[in-house]
Amino acid sequence: MNSILKRELYSLFRGPIAYIVIALFLVFSGILFFPTFFIFNLAEMRGFFQLLPILFCFFIPAVTMRSFAEEKRSGTFEALITLPVKVSQIVLAKYLAILLFLVFMLLPTVAYAVMISFLGRLDPGPVLAGYLGAILLGGAYAALGLFASSLTTNQIIAFIITAAAALFLTFLEQMLIFIPPLLVDWVEFLGTQYHFRTIARGVLDTRSILYLISFSALLLLGTIRAVEQRR
Amino acid sequence: MITLNNVTKKYGSFTAIDKLSLEIKEGEITGLLGPNGAGKTTTMRMITGYFPPCEGKVFVDGYEVSKEPEKVKSILGYLPENPPLYGEMITLDYLRYIAGVRAIPGEEAILKTAETCGIREVLHKRIDQLSKGYKQRVGLAQAILHDPKILILDEPTAGLDPNQIAEVRDLIREIGKTKTVILSTHILQEVEAVADRVVIINQGRIVEDDSTGNLQSVRRGRYWIRMIISGEGAEESNGLFKEIPGVVEAKVVPGEEYLTTLQILASAESDVRPLLFRTVRDRNWTLYEMSREKHSLESVFRELTTGGSNEQHS
Numbered sequence: 044m045n046s047i048l049k050r051e052l053y054s055l056f057r058g059p060i061a062y063i064v065i066a067l068f069l070v071f072s073g074i075l076f077f078p079t080f081f082i083f084n085l086a087e088m089r090g091f092f093q094l095l096p097i098l099f100c101f102f103i104p105a106v107t108m109r110s111f112a113e114e115k116r117s118g119t120f121e122a123l124i125t126l127p128v129k130v131s132q133i134v135l136a137k138y139l140a141i142l143l144f145l146v147f148m149l150l151p152t153v154a155y156a157v158m159i160s161f162l163g164r165l166d167p168g169p170v171l172a173g174y175l176g177a178i179l180l181g182g183a184y185a186a187l188g189l190f191a192s193s194l195t196t197n198q199i200i201a202f203i204i205t206a207a208a209a210l211f212l213t214f215l216e217q218m219l220i221f222i223p224p225l226l227v228d229w230v231e232f233l234g235t236q237y238h239f240r241t242i243a244r245g246v247l248d249t250r251s252i253l254y255l256i257s258f259s260a261l262l263l264l265g266t267i268r269a270v271e272q273r274r
Numbered sequence: 275m276i277t278l279n280n281v282t283k284k285y286g287s288f289t290a291i292d293k294l295s296l297e298i299k300e301g302e303i304t305g306l307l308g309p310n311g312a313g314k315t316t317t318m319r320m321i322t323g324y325f326p327p328c329e330g331k332v333f334v335d336g337y338e339v340s341k342e343p344e345k346v347k348s349i350l351g352y353l354p355e356n357p358p359l360y361g362e363m364i365t366l367d368y369l370r371y372i373a374g375v376r377a378i379p380g381e382e383a384i385l386k387t388a389e390t391c392g393i394r395e396v397l398h399k400r401i402d403q404l405s406k407g408y409k410q411r412v413g414l415a416q417a418i419l420h421d422p423k424i425l426i427l428d429e430p431t432a433g434l435d436p437n438q439i440a441e442v443r444d445l446i447r448e449i450g451k452t453k454t455v456i457l458s459t460h461i462l463q464e465v466e467a468v469a470d471r472v473v474i475i476n477q478g479r480i481v482e483d484d485s486t487g488n489l490q491s492v493r494r495g496r497y498w499i500r501m502i503i504s505g506e507g508a509e510e511s512n513g514l515f516k517e518i519p520g521v522v523e524a525k526v527v528p529g530e531e532y533l534t535t536l537q538i539l540a541s542a543e544s545d546v547r548p549l550l551f552r553t554v555r556d557r558n559w560t561l562y563e564m565s566r567e568k569h570s571l572e573s574v575f576r577e578l579t580t581g582g583s584n585e586q587h588s
Binding site: 045046047049050053054057058117118119120121122123124125126127128129273 | 350
């Protein structure tokens with residue numbers, strides 16, 4: 044499994060894609076975050092973390108779309124399956140590779156926090172919680188992306204499915220007015236933004252953490268099933 | 275070594291493999307031959323554990339593939355139709371990755387395999403910059419890196435130029451000296467050149483299973499003789515030849531001018547050539563040519579896979 048993880052990282056970072064995605068992510072998050080930061084004039088990163096759910100909807104599928112779809116298209120999938128490793132190990136290795144990539148993508152933004160701490164007193168609590176939430180949310184979308192990628196041989200389709208589903212889950216909250224009042228609490232709980240916001244505020248609500256982790260776990264199990272069911 | 279027991283594989287309502295049974299002994303090089311879509315790849319994928327059969331069982335070296343897939347996968351090397359290569363990787367790194375997954379320590383195995391497959395000089399090149407022939411060899415290297423007992427090759431020479439084909443065949447023959455090999459192909463010469471045994475598959479069924487030598491010369495206990503004679507009444511000689519015991523059929527076919535060319539089908543129990551010669555001599559005809567034809571694998575294949583009773587052969 045270690046070898047597969049290493050190979051995944053190799054393919055991600057030997058090609059230009061990883062760097063393009065990271066660079067674009069930094070450009071977009073910077074452009075969108077700093078104007079509001081200076082308007083509010085508060086030494087906090089809430090504005091940055093608020094952006095993440097929407098940015099992740101596009102940047103995470105861009106990384107996950109290749110994982111299975113490309114292997115199936117090029118024929119390496121067949122060899123991967125006939126290597127003496129379990130499907131669960133393959134899926135986990137790919138998932139871990141994407142999580143590591145996510146960390147790499149977020150790492151440069153720590154510089155924002157450092158810069159802000161020079162400008163005013165930055166409370167480290169919400170920032171740390173924000174990063175934890177970002178990893179959990181990114182992990183959930185990564186699992187979604189892996190699942191979509193395991194269903195198709197076409198990267199673009201994998202991207203679109205993932206982005207659409209992720210956007211739906213992110214904006215579920217905004218659609219609550221169309222929902223019968225009785226169901227509002229339930230539906231709100233299903234949206235990812237609600238949980239991310241809770242965590243990013245610095246409230247480490249176990250329900251929200253559990254929700255995001257079980258969301259990932261469920262989709263990873265789905266991915267394992269989908270890979271095993273190839274025929 | 276490999277046993278397929280009444281194996282059936284369906285894709286939806288389409289039956290790709292229909293109650294196929296096959297036994298492959300240790301050390302054999304077996305050619306799976308069949309037109310495109312006959313079920314060769316499906317058969318191989320069931321042996322490698324890529325997917326399970328719908329019915330029936332597959333055993334490899336005593337292990338049932340669906341019950342102990344990891345055991346089977348560790349003694350098996352597989353080269354799918356498209357070599358399973360990651361274009362963005364350097365050849366050496368790719369082989370290191372395979373060695374890592376297969377838990378082969380050190381670089382020795384990699385270097386030895388690279389030597390065997392003739393890819394030493396491209397070890398430091400990116401895979402997507404290699405020629406098709408080199409890619410195929412890297413694919414082969416990937417399949418034999420862990421020194422498997424069994425090697426499964428799906429159309430290993432497809433898309434190569436004639437020189438590369440010859441090289442890959444030599445390589446397979448060399449590797450096949452110590453391993454059980456199954457290779458699929460729709461090229462007949464390949465089976466004749468490489469395999470000890472040929473299994474012809476059509477529409478998911480085995481239509482012929484024999485050693486390559488047997489298949490070529492004798493089929494269903496009959497063989498052809500081609501004879502060219504001249505002389506008085508030679509044009510109508512086929513009636514005479516038909517009466518010779520052992521001759522099933524004799525007919526005059528177009529051939530050289532002023533000479534009579536005959537094709538004679540004989541049963542395999544007896545050699546009818548002495549009798550044919552005596553008949554010619556008794557009639558005072560002149561014998562220009564007489565040869566027992568090898569039934570070419572090509573014609574056997576065509577006959578078996580088109581299901582025709584077309585006895586005319588080229």
